[in-house]
Amino acid sequence: DGGIxxxxxxxxxxxxQNVTLSCEQNLNHDAMYWYRQDPGQGLRLIYYSQIVNDFxxxxxAEGYSVSREKKExxxxxxxxxxxxxxxxxxxxxxxxxxxxYEQYFGPGTRLTVT
Amino acid sequence: SQQGEExxxxxSIQEGENATxxxxxxxxxxxLQWYRQNSGRGLVHLILIRSNxxxxxxxxxxxxxxxxxxxxxxxxxxxxxADTASYFCATVGGSNYKLTFGKGTLLxxxx
Numbered sequence: 001d002g003g004i005x006x007x008x009x010x011x012x013x014x015x016x017q018n019v020t021l022s023c024e025q026n027l028n029h030d031a032m033y034w035y036r037q038d039p040g041q042g043l044r045l046i047y048y049s050q051i052v053n054d055f056x057x058x059x060x061a062e063g064y065s066v067s068r069e070k071k072e073x074x075x076x077x078x079x080x081x082x083x084x085x086x087x088x089x090x091x092x093x094x095x096x097x098x099x100x101y102e103q104y105f106g107p108g109t110r111l112t113v114t
Numbered sequence: 115s116q117q118g119e120e121x122x123x124x125x126s127i128q129e130g131e132n133a134t135x136x137x138x139x140x141x142x143x144x145x146l147q148w149y150r151q152n153s154g155r156g157l158v159h160l161i162l163i164r165s166n167x168x169x170x171x172x173x174x175x176x177x178x179x180x181x182x183x184x185x186x187x188x189x190x191x192x193x194x195x196a197d198t199a200s201y202f203c204a205t206v207g208g209s210n211y212k213l214t215f216g217k218g219t220l221l222x223x224x225x
Contacts, residue, residue, distance in 0.1 A: 040217075044215075090157070092156075100147075100162050101212075104159070107156045
């Protein structure tokens with residue numbers, strides 16, 4: 001089955017610890033994205049990447065870091081510098097050919113920091 | 115920044131009724147997309163309408179786009195309890211491939 005996997009589904013961390021969220025896709029998509037969603041809110045873009053070894057900051061990149069060493073993988077690290085890290089994190093991917101840029105989403109990781 | 119704004123924020127209807135959700139945006143677009151999100155899950159793409167299209171259908175979904183008013187609507191006909199979800203519009207503009215999402219409409223369909 002083709003798709004995007006995120007792990008784990010739920011993650012709990014103590015304040016001050018860095019945590020890395022996994023995102024893998026087997027859709028052969030060039031672009032990958034990380035979003036944050038807070039209760040009752042829309043999606044806000046954290047980072048995105050259109051090619052291996054390259055990525056750009058989105059609207060709320062502060063306190064987050066990413067890497068894109070493989071086309072299939074785009075892990076997100078939530079650092080201790082992120083002031084309010086508790087949220088639902090969604091990873092997505094899309095083709096860049098054509099013009100639709102429809103995004104395919106993973107099931108999400110709910111991060112709770114106490 | 116969020117470009118799309120959905121209206122209403124929440125909508126509650128009975129099974130069998132039609133549901134209409136609206137989306138307004140601010141800048142010019144290449145296309146506008148609607149996504150659905152079940153509670154606690156990822157988003158699923160529903161339908162895309164290009165800037166040169168005015169209406170599009172897919173099953174029980176009908177999307178309209180009015181670029182002069184910078185607005186779109188999503189109509190779900192003959193709603194079912196399984197349609198209960200949040201619905202988001204997202205825009206793609208200029209040469210940018212990023213999507214900009216609105217805050218969503220929470221639709222509740224009561225059996």
